[in-house]
Each structure stands twice: as structure tokens, then as C-alpha cells.
Amino acid sequence: MISKFIGNTPLRHCEALSTRYHTNIYIKEEFHNPGMSAKDRPALFMIQDAIDRKKIKPGGIFVEASSGNTGLGITLIARKLGYHAKIFVSQSCSKEKIALLTKAGADIEICDNSNGLHDFNSTQFRAQSFAATHPNTYFTNQYYNTQNIRAHYKTTAPEIWEQTSGNITHFIAGVGTGGTISGVGRFLKEQCNNIKVWGIEPAGSILSHFLKHRTLPTFMVPFDTIEGIGRNFVPGSFDAASVDQIFQVNCQETKHAAIAYYSQTGIMTGFSSAAVIASLDRYVAKMGFTPADTVVLVFPDHGDRYISKLYNESGNVHQAMLSSNITSF
Ligand SMILES: Cc1ncc(COP(=O)(O)O)c(C=O)c1O
Missing domain, CATH: 3.40.50.1100 (Rossmann fold)
Known part of the structure; x- marks a missing residue:
């Protein structure tokens, strides 16, 4: 595992x-780490917490806004556990990270963070909005998830x-x-x-x-x-x-x-x-x-x-x- x-x-x-x-x-x-970054740690804690609290059913979609590393951790772990991953990344994300996310099986959307993370086109806003409007999704929300610090x-x-x-x-x-x-x-x-x-x-x-x-x-x-x-x-x-x-x-x-x-x-x-x-x-x-x-x-x-x-x-x-x-x- x-x-x-x-x-x-x-x-x-x-x-x-x-x-x-x-x-x-x-x-x-x-x-x-398996995803080759520190962010595997919070990714694992956030996913495990959501599953333990029955916030998502098997086959559901984990959603994250990420500069790439958290997204990769979420994707690797979610897919291994029988879930999907939808990752909103900023257009400044390196092409190497996009290639890794694609290979890992993430559904990727490129967003524009130039007006901050709470703008309509930002990764954070789009991720939140996607999770709010699609069933059986869970936004891990690393910026406000206590499991991030806890990990x-x-x-x-x-x-x-x-x-x-x-x-x-x-x-x-x-x-x-x-x-x-x-x-x-x-x-x-x-x-x-x-x-x-x-x-x-x-x-x-x-x-x-x-x-x-x-x-x-x-x-x-x-x-x-x-x-x-x-x-x-x-x-x-x-x-x-x-x-x-x-x-x-x-x-x-x-x-x-x-x-x-x-x-x-x-x-x-x-x-x-x-x-x-x-x-x-x-x-x-x-x-x-x-x-x-x-x-x-x-x-x-x-x-x-x-x-x-x-x-x-x-x-x-x-x-x-x-x-x-x-x-x-
Ligand atoms: C390459 C890299 N360095 C540093 C950080 C910052 O770590 P933290 O989000 O725990 O402050 C991140 C977070 O995504 C990262 O990907």
C-alpha cells in the first residue's frame, strides 16, 4: 500500500x-516520498480523514487546487484507493509537473492565479466551485484543512x-x-x-x-x-x-x-x-x-x-x- x-x-x-x-x-x-515531494504527507492525511469521516464514497473524486505537488500526492493516493482526482493547477506550474500529473491519471484544469487565489478564474475558486456542484466529490482544500498541519x-x-x-x-x-x-x-x-x-x-x-x-x-x-x-x-x-x-x-x-x-x-x-x-x-x-x-x-x-x-x-x-x-x- x-x-x-x-x-x-x-x-x-x-x-x-x-x-x-x-x-x-x-x-x-x-x-x-512516492510522489517525490513533502506534499504526499498532507495528501495522505487529508484523504484518509475524508474516507474515515465518510465524506466521500468509493469511486468518488478528490479535488484539489495545487501548484502541482499536492495534486500529484492526491492523485497517486486517490487512484490507488479506488477514487479519481481532479486537480486545478495554475498556468505557472512547470511542464514537468503537468507531465507527471497527467501520467498519474489526474484530470487537470489549468487556471489563472494572477489575480490571487480567490478570483473567479483561480485554482482555489474553481476547485471549490467544482466540488460544490458535483456529487460524490471532496475538496481536500490544503489551505484550510487541519490535516495539513497535522500530517x-x-x-x-x-x-x-x-x-x-x-x-x-x-x-x-x-x-x-x-x-x-x-x-x-x-x-x-x-x-x-x-x-x-x-x-x-x-x-x-x-x-x-x-x-x-x-x-x-x-x-x-x-x-x-x-x-x-x-x-x-x-x-x-x-x-x-x-x-x-x-x-x-x-x-x-x-x-x-x-x-x-x-x-x-x-x-x-x-x-x-x-x-x-x-x-x-x-x-x-x-x-x-x-x-x-x-x-x-x-x-x-x-x-x-x-x-x-x-x-x-x-x-x-x-x-x-x-x-x-x-x-x-
Ligand atoms: C515545492 C514546494 N515547496 C514548498 C511548499 C510549501 O509547503 P507548505 O505548503 O507546507 O507551506 C510547497 C507546497 O506546495 C511546495 O510544493
Whole structure:
């Protein structure tokens, strides 16, 4: 059964980053899940919850609005359990993710999120509307489903706690729905309130402002497109009480970080993983790591999903690197 293969992902010591920042940096490699992303965890919890509460009958349709990864997790699990999947994705979704969703058997609709997630043509609105007007459907609704946080609280967090033997001092993750940082952050703070829980979001996203002021910014600007992270509203699955600080990085420095990291390590990172790497360079003084710290970064998915976006259409990474002025890791 697919659920047996979800979670228990490795935590790998990263030599390159540890040396560069004079501390101990570990990477939680979530691309080892069956759908090759962290989002298999909430997908499983949300589907299981709906089935347990008899919200959907066998053969029904699970519906989700997704930048691709949650959609893939929902599709793989739903189909294995005898259900269908209807996934509303934004037009900015990488072609690799669309190909994976198609192969997995999802019924896909491409939507337009350029006017926000509550606009008539958005993934969120269209998914909600589809579920409301079709029988035997269930909208998993990752932005407002408590199972999203719960999945990370119950699985990702205890795994990290165990894998670091309780020595973790910093947890850093990209923030999209907020499920990962809220679930892991809540668990870690319960173990030791001094553990730093830091989020990363794209420039222009509003969660760092919200965390600081508990209000929305007066002026909203479009946020940089880094797939999977960044929002212009506060999701219900973002628990501000579990997060200490959110740092912003822009798209360009994220792309540079991806290419530099690849050049140094031979590993292609996902887009949001590269944003986390970029944040280290930009904020390392503020972060103030010591050689005794144990820093855990989440890599929610892998660079193979972003060959066309991050590593050049032709996959010619080195060419891209030469044309950008970057430091190596
Ligand atoms: C690649 C990637 N990174 C980061 C995130 C953000 O995770 P969360 O939604 O738990 O905040 C997502 C969410 O879809 C994602 O797909």
C-alpha cells in the first residue's frame, strides 16, 4: 500500500553548506516520498480523514487546487484507493509537473492565479466551485484543512527530532500553505521553545509582514514566482504562533543559488529548496549560526521538476552559470 512508503525520509548532512556557514547543516530530503515531494504527507492525511469521516464514497473524486505537488500526492493516493482526482493547477506550474500529473491519471484544469487565489478564474475558486456542484466529490482544500498541519506535526517533525537526537537548534522551510512550518514548528516548540523556526518566502509575499504586525500590508505587490511558496493572503494552515521569523528572497538570487549549489555538489534542488539556500547567503549574519548548532533545512522536492525553469531549457547548467555572477558553495 502506497501509504507505507510515505514519510521516513532521510536527513542528510550537507558538507558543502556546513563548511560554508561554519555550522552543522542537515537536509530533510522529502523527494524520497512516492510522489517525490513533502506534499504526499498532507495528501495522505487529508484523504484518509475524508474516507474515515465518510465524506466521500468509493469511486468518488478528490479535488484539489495545487501548484502541482499536492495534486500529484492526491492523485497517486486517490487512484490507488479506488477514487479519481481532479486537480486545478495554475498556468505557472512547470511542464514537468503537468507531465507527471497527467501520467498519474489526474484530470487537470489549468487556471489563472494572477489575480490571487480567490478570483473567479483561480485554482482555489474553481476547485471549490467544482466540488460544490458535483456529487460524490471532496475538496481536500490544503489551505484550510487541519490535516495539513497535522500530517507534519505527526510525521515530519518527530522524524526530525529523532534523526537529530533532539539536538536540532534551527528549522528552516519555505512557506506556501504554511502546513510544513506550522506542523513541524509546533512540535519542535513543544519539545524546546528555544529552537528557532524560520520560514522563507518570495519577495512581495505577505506572511513576513503578517507575522511581524498581525495585519495585512496596505499595499499588495505581486510576489516573485517561486513555485510552491509565497501567498497574498493568510492561509488557515499557517499557524503564526509556531513560527519565529520569515525571511524574503527574490527569484533571481534563488535561481543563482540553485545553479551554484548544483555546480558545487552535483545536486539539482527544487525551486523552493533553492530559495532556502539563497536565504542563508542573504541573512547569514542575522541568523548567527555557531559551530555547535544543528540546522535542518527542508528540501520539499527535487530539481528534476524544474529543469526547464531553473537549469535552462537545454539543461545547460554550466552555460547559465557562466552568464551569472555567483559565488560557489
Ligand atoms: C515545492 C514546494 N515547496 C514548498 C511548499 C510549501 O509547503 P507548505 O505548503 O507546507 O507551506 C510547497 C507546497 O506546495 C511546495 O510544493
